[in-house]
Amino acid sequence: MAIIKQAARQTLGQLIGANNPAVTVPDDSQRQYAWTKKEVDTYWSDIKKFKAARDGGKDSASEYFIGPIVTITDKKVSTRSLLDGQQRLTTSTILIAAIRDALWNMGSTEGASTANNLHRDYIARKAGRREPMEYFLVLSLFDRDFFRDYIQDWNESTGRSPGIERATRPSHTLISDAYSNFTNKISAELSSCVDVEEKLDWLDSLRECLINGLVFVEIQTPTSSDANEVFETINSRGKDLSTVDLVRNFLMEKSKSDIDKQRVNDAWRTILDGFERREEIERFLRHFWVSRHGDVKSHSLYSTIRQNLSLHFNKIPQLYGVGAFSAELESASSRYIDLINCNSGDAAFDASLSEIKNLSADALYPLLLAASEKANYTQLQDLVDAAISYYVRWTVVGRRESTLLEENIFGVAKELFGGAQTDSATHQICEWIPDDETFHADFMEASTPKSSQSRYLLGKIEAHLRNMADVDEVVVSNSPIVHVEHIYPQKPGSEWRLDEHDTWVNRIGNLTLLNGRKNRPISSLPYSQKSSIYDESVLLVTSRTGTSRIWNSEMEWWRVEGIVERQRDLAELALSIWPSGKHWS
Incomplete structure (x- = not known):
């Protein structure tokens, strides 16, 4: 049972304001920025509706509850580590930055002054000329530098961010996309204002809605294990549930040393840098597990992984730990990236991989992932071609139930991981391919x-x-x-x-x-x-x-x-x- 110190109502300004402890996303937990245009558009739409109601003086619109966040706090609440709520706080900070820049671009003294104050109060500031920059929201190591460069390190004299860091991860692109999205939406709203005064009033009203009207419930916990338990409970029913994030949190929780934690971070860095979209990472994790243990559905993947690995990690003596699992996950991610990008280095095999990609035959990836662990790509040509023929004859042309094909393919993948030979796997798949008479009739x-x-x-x-x-x-x-x-x-x-x-x-x-x-x-x-x-x-x-x-x-x-x-x-x-x-x- 998780221990909760308190659950307190907090406005956005109280959470990330200059007079409060910085909110930090710890390196050993949480995920990267993940909101796409869909989530950002929904957030903006909600804020606009709230602003309209608030401007209209409706009593029911004095506050807009945006949900709970989970933090680990010390006894004096001098530090706050964020376990849940990163997406909402990061997006809110990006919107504040877009308001800041719109104010600066008014070209007026008042606009520039208000922009500087907004930045110092809710994004970042220096206490003194030679003091280090104080950031009110600190993201984890995977997004920290880019977020600072793109959003937080703002020059009060020029009204510009450095723009030195390049987007190298999907989360970086999403951060820049969210900023551009907000900038365009604000510009569209301001275009209907008759003069600078009206624009300044509109921006100030939007700022006030965010800072004083946006309300969270901060659930404070004393330890990371308590926070993780609350985090999992909150996310157990909603879209925000991310198996990748939960698995990483679990591995960090089970790490027995800094070396283990570093091994997890190394694996995650490879994974994040290797995939173009977050959905690909989610798909890889499932296919990795399926390639070793057989079929498991996405909705139960995390609970299955946690239960299975806990049995290994809790054994005394521990024969299989966090470091070994992380190393296997990292190695498999490199091969998986080769497979989905058709980049094996063998022309014939890459041509077959292109067929899988064109067919969206994702069910075949766990098979190839398992086979490629012990054989090079050139040795897998018959296996991949037989699997494609099976998929086309059974699913694409035959329109038969794909569940049975997946069960068969996933079962063979598990056998390969357990030590079966590639030739025997190919032979097994060949037995399932519909015969010529059946295929001809289906094709007709x-x-x-x-x-x-x-x-x-x-x-x-x-x-x-x-x-x-x-x-x-x-x-x-x-x-x-x-x-x-x-x-x-x-x-x-x-x-x-x-x-x-x-x-x-x-x-x-x-x-x-x-x-x-x-x-x-x-x-x-x-x-x-x-x-x-x-x-x-x-x-x-x-x-x-x-x-x-x-x-x-x-x-x-x-x-x-x-x-x-x-x-x-x-x-x-x-x-x-x-x-x-x-x-x-």
Whole structure:
């Protein structure tokens, strides 16, 4: 049971004001800045509504409760370490900085003076000329320097921040995006003001809403373990729950030495620097765990990890500790980054990884992560190709329940981690791949409403046709100059619309590829008015697969039998492109 010293009402100005102890995000806990445009927009919308009600004199709008925060405080409350509330406090500070800069940019003496006072009271100040800068919100080591450079180290003479630090992590980009977002929103609001006086009044009203109207409940705890327990309880039901953050907090809590803590921070630094988006980090952590222990759902991932690792960490003597786990996590993250970025160094393997990426076949990553721990990438070619064939035949074309495929793939990954050989894993997957008769029948009925999957299937067929014709290969998957074309249009004029439009429009036999920007007026025309475009196309899947069969030139009408015939021909090609398990026997 967590110990709570007290829960006190605090305005934003009381939390990060100059006369209060600085709020510090400790290096051994919490996460990086994570609010995207969606969360920032919601925050701004709430503040605007609150400001409007407050300006209107509504009694109910005297305060706006923004939620609890959790801090670790000493007996004298001379220091405060922040365990929960970082996103809201950081975003609020960014908005104060945007107000500060808008005031300075008024070009008036009053605006500059007010900007300087706002900065000194709620962002940062120097007590004396030779004293170090005092920051009222101190972020953790991963964001600290960038946040100071971009938001807090502000020159009162020029009204500018240094701008020396470059955004090197996803959280840095989100900080700069949030600032730009607020700056643009404030500028839009000020554009309707008639003069400088009205602009200054509007900005002062916004400042007052934030500083004195924004209210938190600060839950003060005496130790990090108490704070972590409260933090987990508060986050157990909401969107703010972050498995990555909770796992890092847990590892820090279980660290028995500074060396262990440093090992955790080293691992997290590698992870944060290696991924472009926070969602990728969340996905990696789940796939890492699945690659070793089998399937676990995202919502129960943290509790599963905590329970499993606690059994190891609490053993006496401890044979497997925080340092070992962190090292394994760091090593796996480097390989995972290679996999999702198609950067193995082997051209054939990277081409297969590109297929996985184009298909969004995320279920295959735990398999490759487990296999790559004990084998180099060139040794995994058969495994990855068999897995892709399984995925295409089962999920993309067959439209079968993906849960079963995931259970199978995750189970093989766990066996690989346990010591199974790559060849046996490939053999196991081959047994699950639907046979040629089943795949052919599935392909004949297949529709692909997702453009990305249509592009992938048609792109592979195009590459196969070019290989058969011994002509130069053209890469079309995800190419910006190639688009998926519906021969019978998606939006035909009423006079050209088939009675069973939805049945036929997304059938693979009705789809092809065209080079160049999609011309919507042309794409909705009957075949007779665009046939020359198909006939002259450099893409063989368009010019050599009988698209003309879909149009009855005598009746001047669409021919659904032609879609069936063309799809049958494409199905025959598909048998070789995505072979059955016998191919690897």
